[in-house]
Amino acid sequence: MVELNSKIPDGPIEDKWHSHLEHARLVGPRNRPTYDVIVVGTGLAGASAASSLAAQGYNVHVFIYHDTPRRAHSIAAQGGINACKNYREDGDSTYRLFYDTQKGGDFRSREANVYRLAQTSTQIIDQCVAQGVPFAREYGGMLANRSFGGVLVERTFYCRGQTGQQLLLGAYQALQKEIELGKVKMYTRSEMLDLVMVDGRARGIVYRDMVDGSIKSIAGEAVVLATGGYGAVYFNSTNAINSNGTAIWRAHKRGAAFANPSFVQIHPTCIPVSGDHQSKLTLMSESLRNDGRVWVPRTPKDTRNPADIPEEERYYYLEERYPTFGNLVPRDVASRAAKVVCDDGLGVGSTGYSVYMDFRDAIESKGRDTIAEKYGNLFDMYSEITGESPYDQPFRIYPAVHYCMGGLWVDYNLQTTIPGLYAIGEANFSDHGANRLGASSLMQCLADGYFILPQTIGDGLQPLYRDKVDTTHPAFARTEAEVRDRIQRVMSIKGDSTPLSIHKRLGKVIWNNCGMSRNAEDLASALDQVDQLKKEFWENVNIPGTDGDVNQTLERALRLVDFLEIGELMCRDALMRDESCGCHFREDHVADDGEVQRNDEDFSHVAAWEWTGEDSVSERHEEQLSYEVMQPATRSYK
Amino acid sequence: MIKQEPDNGQPTPDTVSLTIRAWRQARGEDHGHFEVYEVGNVPVDASFLEMLDILNEDLVSRGRDPIAFESDCREGICGTCGIVVDGLPHGPGHCTTCQLQIRDFEDGATITIEPFATGAFPVIKDLMVDRSALDRIIQAGGYVTVHSGPKPDPNSIPIEHDVVEDALDASACIGCGACVAACPNGSSSLFTSAKIGHLGLLPQGQPEREDRVRKMVEAMDEEGFGSCRNYAECQASCPKEISIKYIGRMNADYIKATISGGDRRGDMHAT
Numbered sequence: 001m002v003e004l005n006s007k008i009p010d011g012p013i014e015d016k017w018h019s020h021l022e023h024a025r026l027v028g029p030r031n032r033p034t035y036d037v038i039v040v041g042t043g044l045a046g047a048s049a050a051s052s053l054a055a056q057g058y059n060v061h062v063f064i065y066h067d068t069p070r071r072a073h074s075i076a077a078q079g080g081i082n083a084c085k086n087y088r089e090d091g092d093s094t095y096r097l098f099y100d101t102q103k104g105g106d107f108r109s110r111e112a113n114v115y116r117l118a119q120t121s122t123q124i125i126d127q128c129v130a131q132g133v134p135f136a137r138e139y140g141g142m143l144a145n146r147s148f149g150g151v152l153v154e155r156t157f158y159c160r161g162q163t164g165q166q167l168l169l170g171a172y173q174a175l176q177k178e179i180e181l182g183k184v185k186m187y188t189r190s191e192m193l194d195l196v197m198v199d200g201r202a203r204g205i206v207y208r209d210m211v212d213g214s215i216k217s218i219a220g221e222a223v224v225l226a227t228g229g230y231g232a233v234y235f236n237s238t239n240a241i242n243s244n245g246t247a248i249w250r251a252h253k254r255g256a257a258f259a260n261p262s263f264v265q266i267h268p269t270c271i272p273v274s275g276d277h278q279s280k281l282t283l284m285s286e287s288l289r290n291d292g293r294v295w296v297p298r299t300p301k302d303t304r305n306p307a308d309i310p311e312e313e314r315y316y317y318l319e320e321r322y323p324t325f326g327n328l329v330p331r332d333v334a335s336r337a338a339k340v341v342c343d344d345g346l347g348v349g350s351t352g353y354s355v356y357m358d359f360r361d362a363i364e365s366k367g368r369d370t371i372a373e374k375y376g377n378l379f380d381m382y383s384e385i386t387g388e389s390p391y392d393q394p395f396r397i398y399p400a401v402h403y404c405m406g407g408l409w410v411d412y413n414l415q416t417t418i419p420g421l422y423a424i425g426e427a428n429f430s431d432h433g434a435n436r437l438g439a440s441s442l443m444q445c446l447a448d449g450y451f452i453l454p455q456t457i458g459d460g461l462q463p464l465y466r467d468k469v470d471t472t473h474p475a476f477a478r479t480e481a482e483v484r485d486r487i488q489r490v491m492s493i494k495g496d497s498t499p500l501s502i503h504k505r506l507g508k509v510i511w512n513n514c515g516m517s518r519n520a521e522d523l524a525s526a527l528d529q530v531d532q533l534k535k536e537f538w539e540n541v542n543i544p545g546t547d548g549d550v551n552q553t554l555e556r557a558l559r560l561v562d563f564l565e566i567g568e569l570m571c572r573d574a575l576m577r578d579e580s581c582g583c584h585f586r587e588d589h590v591a592d593d594g595e596v597q598r599n600d601e602d603f604s605h606v607a608a609w610e611w612t613g614e615d616s617v618s619e620r621h622e623e624q625l626s627y628e629v630m631q632p633a634t635r636s637y638k
Numbered sequence: 639m640i641k642q643e644p645d646n647g648q649p650t651p652d653t654v655s656l657t658i659r660a661w662r663q664a665r666g667e668d669h670g671h672f673e674v675y676e677v678g679n680v681p682v683d684a685s686f687l688e689m690l691d692i693l694n695e696d697l698v699s700r701g702r703d704p705i706a707f708e709s710d711c712r713e714g715i716c717g718t719c720g721i722v723v724d725g726l727p728h729g730p731g732h733c734t735t736c737q738l739q740i741r742d743f744e745d746g747a748t749i750t751i752e753p754f755a756t757g758a759f760p761v762i763k764d765l766m767v768d769r770s771a772l773d774r775i776i777q778a779g780g781y782v783t784v785h786s787g788p789k790p791d792p793n794s795i796p797i798e799h800d801v802v803e804d805a806l807d808a809s810a811c812i813g814c815g816a817c818v819a820a821c822p823n824g825s826s827s828l829f830t831s832a833k834i835g836h837l838g839l840l841p842q843g844q845p846e847r848e849d850r851v852r853k854m855v856e857a858m859d860e861e862g863f864g865s866c867r868n869y870a871e872c873q874a875s876c877p878k879e880i881s882i883k884y885i886g887r888m889n890a891d892y893i894k895a896t897i898s899g900g901d902r903r904g905d906m907h908a909t
Contacts, residue, residue: 141796
């Protein structure tokens with residue numbers, strides 16, 4: 001039975017983090033090299049954590065399935081990173097960033113964690129600039145800012161439309177330096193397939209060498225999962241082709257509680273689905289909503305060229321429905337509004353499932369050059385994919401799966417319910433509640449990696465001095481054998497279904513039933529459908545080739561095994577959360593104005609699921625959220 | 639409320655049929671060869687890699703070994719993909735392979751696909767190559783040495799707008815290796831000079847500037863990359879349009895660093 005002790009420090013919210021650090025146990029610099037820390041993943045969270053821990057002196061072992069750490073999907077983040085520097089003197093502050101994040105998450109996150117995130121945010125910008133991250137500057141040489149959804153200040157720092165890339169290169173370069181110094185050992189093309197437990201502690205991982213197929217293991221005193229989200233369960237998403245949930249799911253099956261699995265962000269501005277062949281959906285940064293106006297024709301099935309539709313026949317639905325925030329409402333609100341207008345028949349494009357995002361007015365008032373400097377690469381990307389130029393006609397966009405607020409449950413130290421196992425970045429659940437604000441993911445990943453984990457991990461490691469376990473412990477051989485057995489089972493089925501076809505069907509089931517709009521009946525039916533797909537997989541999948549070689553079909557199948565189980569838990573979580581909040585829109589809980597209706601009395605908690613075995617239903621536990629600073633209120637952007 | 643979007647509500651899109659001549663090589667140490675595949679019913683709005691997905695799905699469904707190729711973000715930013723298409727790294731589109739679209743090819747065309755293989759990029763399987771040599775160039779000095787911790791406020795060091803934009807033009811490099819694959823000499827000068835240019839332009843990169851250029855240039859040689867002969871094929875094939883002006887900058891920095899007496903800091907790297 002898992003115990004959910006969040007370990008939130010006492011005291012006023014603004015003092016919690018510092019007083020926590022003052023009382024944490026430390027590992028001294030001379031002892032740090034005696035500890036081996038395993039980090040899985042090298043996105044913003046993993047690379048920043050690994051380089052920081054190595055620079056402190058720990059022995060760090062880093063695992064990725066990519067060929068180099070610079071490929072991690074943080075690289076694709078476009079718009080920016082938030083920090084409450086208040087450079088614009090527009091009323092920003094630590095409290096304001098905390099307030100926006102907590103409200104943006106619809107009051108379903110932990111106050112203490114969110115406040116710490118806001119406190120840490122300004123340091124991140126300082127750190128990244130010192131590394132040589134080329135944030136946009138104004139002509140006087142000062143840092144430039146722009147605005148993102150759900151806020152009324154300009155606190156977002158950016159590098160054109162490639163902020164994630166530049167921040168990741170900063171962290172990657174710091175990591176490369178530690179590799180050169182011998183403090184980090186890098187294992188590329190090595191995919192974690194299981195967690196090794198010894199006496200209730202995480203003591204290592206089992207991984208597959210993706211070139212020769214061998215199964216190996218490694219021991220350490222702590223394991224840090226920085227493996228991102230599981231959004232690719234939907235098949236079509238803005239995630240990378242290889243993004244998967246295997247590391248966190250395997251940890252879950254070894255005892256780590258999984259929090260709020262149904263909280264998945266659907267991003268409002270993506271290039272729409274065009275057909276069944278599509279392998280991924282491409283995001284168009286939220287920053288575009290600073291200048292782009294979202295609209296649909298007021299007349300259903302209006303096939304005129306958008307430029308020919310006069311102003312009075314255009315329905316700027318975000319501006320009309322939410323005059324205060326307009327086009328910059330948070331993502332969940334914007335996505336739902338797009339779905340509503342399309343469901344009402346006002347959508348455009350051949351499928352009727354897209355809306356316009358128009359730069360005509362911005363180009364007219366600010367000039368084409370200004371718009372090109374701000375968004376040039378996004379405009380180019382859109383033209384390359386669709387063959388249409390947003391300078392001449394509006395973008396066509398539709399919501400797509402983007403980010404997981406849910407993830408492994410962690411305490412204030414970012415430790416999961418398994419001692420010695422930590423989760424950082426998107427892989428944990430901690431800071432975004434039921435909806436994440438734009439430009440906050442990069443902030444959280446780097447806060448976790450550069451500043452929080454490196455200072456909290458010592459507290460858990462200190463008692464382990466000279467208490468080392470190596471891979472001769474029988475738990476390693478046992479776990480390796482289980483992994484080999486799993487691979488053999490998958491390889492030996494030799495049926496007729498391909499992993500890709502099952503994954504696509506799983507994606508449709510989850511999208512149609514556990515996507516932007518949910519109800520109890522559909523969720524129950526989705527559970528049955530997922531069960532059928534699981535059966536089909538285990539009875540009828542076919543993997544060509546051998547497991548002792550590069551085998552991309554096998555890689556996909558092993559990830560799919562876990563997606564099938566994650567999809568089931570998502571539906572179960574959505575079914576049990578009998579309220580609407582943030583991204584979780586239950587059709588039976590809608591306010592009179594069409595917005596979400598929370599039920600604070602019964603659902604002011606984090607749902608943390610415990611794995612109870614292959615043949616039993618997972619158990620749901622609750623961590624009650626306390627609101628000491630900010631009482632939950634109806635979330636309005638009108 | 640309508641629950642679900644039509645899966646395929648649009649009219650059936652136009653399709654094309656293609657002949658693919660693909661490089662097949664089971665392992666790095668094996669001899670490779672071309673194999674020819676027919677792939678039909680490819681929607682014109684599919685991407686090039688989605689066409690390969692369709693071909694591979696057909697192979698897998700018939701129990702045959704699919705063509706191994708790498709890709710990840712499929713948005714042109716991660717640098718994972720990289721196929722020589724009809725003799726050009728990333729193909730004819732001035733973009734990454736993943737951004738190449740089927741509508742850019744004629745119906746009935748024969749397309750040849752090969753790996754980014756050069757001396758420094760050994761083949762792993764089919765179209766997959768090992769580009770870790772590029773990481774080792776960065777390890778030699780492609781960073782600013784800073785630990786995580788409190789730093790001065792960034793606005794205390796103003797940087798000219800145009801300087802930052804120039805640095806960003808260089809650091810837009812995605813590390814795909816097309817520049818190496820395109821170079822008749824297999825040189826990695828564009829890749830290396832982009833990092834040197836990015837950090838060398840910024841005030842934060844100044845303290846290690848000379849040390850950096852010396853070490854990174856030497857690392858290029860050690861990894862077996864060829865030397866630059868100003869063919870400029872790298873610039874022509876770079877999906878991020880990185881300019882060869884950074885190679886000029888690198889060469890100037892290198893000369894300055896090697897005549898200035900080298901590193902006088904002693905061994906400052908604590909162990």
